[in-house]
Amino acid sequence: MKLNLKIWRQEHSEAKGSLVNYQLDGVTTHMSFLEMLDMLNETLIQKGERVIEFDHDCREGICGQCGLMINGRAHGPLKHTTTCQLHMRSFKDGDTVYIEPFRANAFRVLKDLKIDRSSFDRIIKAGGYISASTGQAPEANSIPIGHEQAEAAFDAAACIGCGACVATCKNSSAALFTAAKAVHLAILPQGQIESAGRVLAMVDKMDEEGFGHCSNTEACEVECPQGISVLHIAELNFRYHKSRLLKK
């Protein structure tokens, strides 16, 4: 099939970017979206032009490094899918496809479609962990955790940190990302001791990084590759306010 691509090109963080038109012929339905971009880049190299920079690594939907706004949707038209797992069978001959980076104040564009998501690292750094140094751990079965509880923790822990939730949110909120980690750790007995301090530190850091607030549009859950529930945000808010009130 033949596609009309309109792709965001930007030289560096401070440069003014713009959409550039490309036509690509010979795209087949079983190619992945990123393989389509590989193909386009190969044609650019043949013409002596600079390739389109985009983030990607594992190409199997788990590392979280890829992420594009495709026709205005984070990771493209499918629900709960990363960009690398999107295949060209979702498009048809003659389609015009807009390809842009994930945009947010807290996600700086580095070049073309590559962005800086280190703000997510800083949220985790603020408290997204259990303080268990190597060597301190007791025997693993000494604290039983019910099957449902373990599964619920997993549901939250499944976040791959891609940033689709932020990109799709009209407020550029990182509430779903932050909630996923804070709730994952709060559900488990090992994580409960630090829970109150953790939730305050992570939410405060989220605000400081320039992410917006959640206004419950629930768009994030739709685009989340792992389908992480917005109910985690409700729990985050509950835990945040409780911790704030109880803080001496």
Next chain:
Amino acid sequence: MSKLDAKIPEGSLEDKWSNFKNKARLVNPANRKKMTVIVVGTGLAGASCAAALAEQGYQIKSFCFQDTPRRAHSVAAQGGVNAAKNYKNDGDSVYRMFYDTIKGGDFRSREANVYRLAECSAALIDQAVAQGVPFAREYGGYLNNRSFGGVQVSRTFYARGQTGQQLLLGAYQALMRQENLGKVKTYSRHEMLDLVLIDGKAKGIISRDLVTGEIERHAADAVVLATGGYGKIYYLSTLAMGCNASAIWRAHKKGALMAGVSWIQFHPTCLPQSGENQSKLTLMSESLRNDGRIWVPLLPDEKRAAAAIPEAERDYYLERRYPAFGNLSPRDISSRAAKERIDAGFGVGPMKNAVYLDFSKALAEQGKEKIKEKYGNLFAMYEKINGIDAYNEPMLISPAAHFTMGGLWIDYEMMTSIPGLFALGEANFSDHGANRLGANSLLQACVDGYFIAPYTIPNYLAGELNTGKPDTSHPAFADAENAVKAQLAFFMQCKGSLSVDYFHKTLGKLLYDKCGLSRNKTGLEEAIKEIQQLRELFKKELRITGDAGLNSELEKAGRVADYLELGELMCEDALQRAESCGAHFREEFQTAEGEALRDDQDYAYVSVWEWTGKDQPHLLHKEPLVFENVSLSVRSYK
């Protein structure tokens, strides 16, 4: 041969690690904060090592080429992590796990290293649970297990199909905690481009900031490479696009020896190639083989859909050839058996390059809900990639390059032949012999980083307290930096007509055909010549567009340049080893039934290679493998 002193501690197999720990030198807490360790790679081995050393008080500089440490390729491991907890009361023990691993490796690994891996396995599960890794639980709240290929006990712990991701997040969070405490500084989007030696010891690295293009010098008292495997050399593989051999290869060219270079595992359950532009062969977890049955049609040129083929006309070839282990036969054997059927013309799928992995029996016996709970994400992934619902028809699978058992040679203390340079996880060669058992990879990476390096690195650092603080103004840094800059300048100036990917794909195809699942003398000799020619073409015809700043083509050029040298050594290594063992199958050396024919008389050693200079032949050293506790047997899974 002093280079090859493995430094195995005294004592019985069970006592060696304790004996080492009891005698290892220590560094006073007040001195630890004065010492810096560079850790390259933030996968399970790198992140755990960096966090554990930081917890002890050392200053750590942690590097990764990804945009955040959490993306390292450990994240992609699906199935599980082994530990000899014997929670299932099914006969498991440290010794049993040791034996399974050494047998699985086809008796081409060191007894002492493998025993230590099994010995430390239980503590890893404790550590991960303490960090909040949500392993699967039974209804009573205790940890659940499943079985994996090559063993007859259930010792695999898992977190749905995302065990690697969850373990890595545990290690990443431990790393972030130490960064918050000021003990770690992370350098994301940085690639190590050279190792710096001062007085023969590893004292730093040259790195490139992949955003600005800036070349940087970093000094340290020791350098740890935890940079993973090089299976991406085949281009089409289960690995992430950025996985590379550059850190270990550049260390190799500075004197670190490489071992078991051609021992590369092909994973039996991957998605087959479906077209020319394909960039990746996605892995479907081996855990699927617990409930899926593998078969091909009994008749050649079968045209019917899978469901229309009656039971009597299906060849469950693993169950037929290996009745004791059946669909859970080890990876090398399962992959080779698939290749045998495909090559014989019984392959299925549009390109006739796959076999069926069929869940109909398990679905009928256990119900869809149970299967969905165990493998839901894998079935969803399969549907996304192929547009096929595997609850209704069998999956199409095929072997793909997956894991490198070979890597930098290390001694018992994980130190390479360069003092002060350590190699952890898949980057080293040591524990898996010629074939790795499923779910031992996450284990090895974690055990190396959490439990071994935190003893062995201080043992080295204790001797470095009075050798002076390493300084980036040393001429060795300037030399290494100049060499790196010269190579980058060469890539930018080369005005050829072929992209980096062209060279990578050509090399990959060549290696798949001639140094892949099976090898022979003629093919390997051809491959060596062809790689040399391709390397010459690369120097003349490479084309990099863009500038020396953020430029993914420039990043790839360096990696492929290294692959073009490493590929040749892989072939040399495979050629030199005139036997079949584990993943290394030489067609000239097989039994009448087509099984690997090992030669313990002449090849019970590890081939260890020394770089002697550009376009010079590698020098072979041999580390004899001494088996005091197991008797070498023919590896039978029948």
